[in-house]
Amino acid sequence: EVQLVESGGGLVKPGGSLRLSCAASGFTFNNADMSWIRQAPGKGLEWISSISTGGTHTYYADSVKGRFTISRDNARNSLDLQMNSLRVEDTGVYYCADIATPPIDYWGQGTLVTVSS
């Protein structure tokens, strides 16, 4: 069974940092381009970052470029998102996902990040 389990969400003040992690199992993680997608409360889905299978190539949405860093550890089947200089508008549920090559469609349950003073 495929599982993606996010952790690390929580409440942080504007300007603060948070590191999200995603533990993967049940599929060949090191063959998958992995992504982070977020959803602000009551809003739509926003792709924010992806990383290639070996971790060499990373991609970011303009809204997070320069503030967020995606990384992976294929030995541990894990995906991370380091989030710095957080803003109120970064609040939302963050999903780890393997969706870059449909019909593969694996999502985590999401972790909530709240940026508030």
Added chain:
Amino acid sequence: DIQMTQSPSSLSASVGDTVTVTCRASQSISHYLNWYQQKSGEAPKLLIYAASSLQSGVPSRFTGSGFGTDFTLTISGLESEDFATYYCQQSSTTPSLTFGGGTKVDIK
């Protein structure tokens, strides 16, 4: 960057209706268009990939069409479980992805 525009943003329909959602890309994306369904409190679920291919396990009342910049998701014979929000997503620049703004389908 490729922008995805969905319409309408919301619609009301009854069980048994046929519903159509449209998605337009800001530039040609060939057939690299996927449709997702999201229910409240859940992760999204892939319905249609490559514009018109039905994901395994998805009912045949869901159909997708289009190529280039204009795409359509049609639900024929809406069922109660179909009331949800639908998103298009382009994957022509994968692994950089873009989602449309979403279309909420609710009960009339």
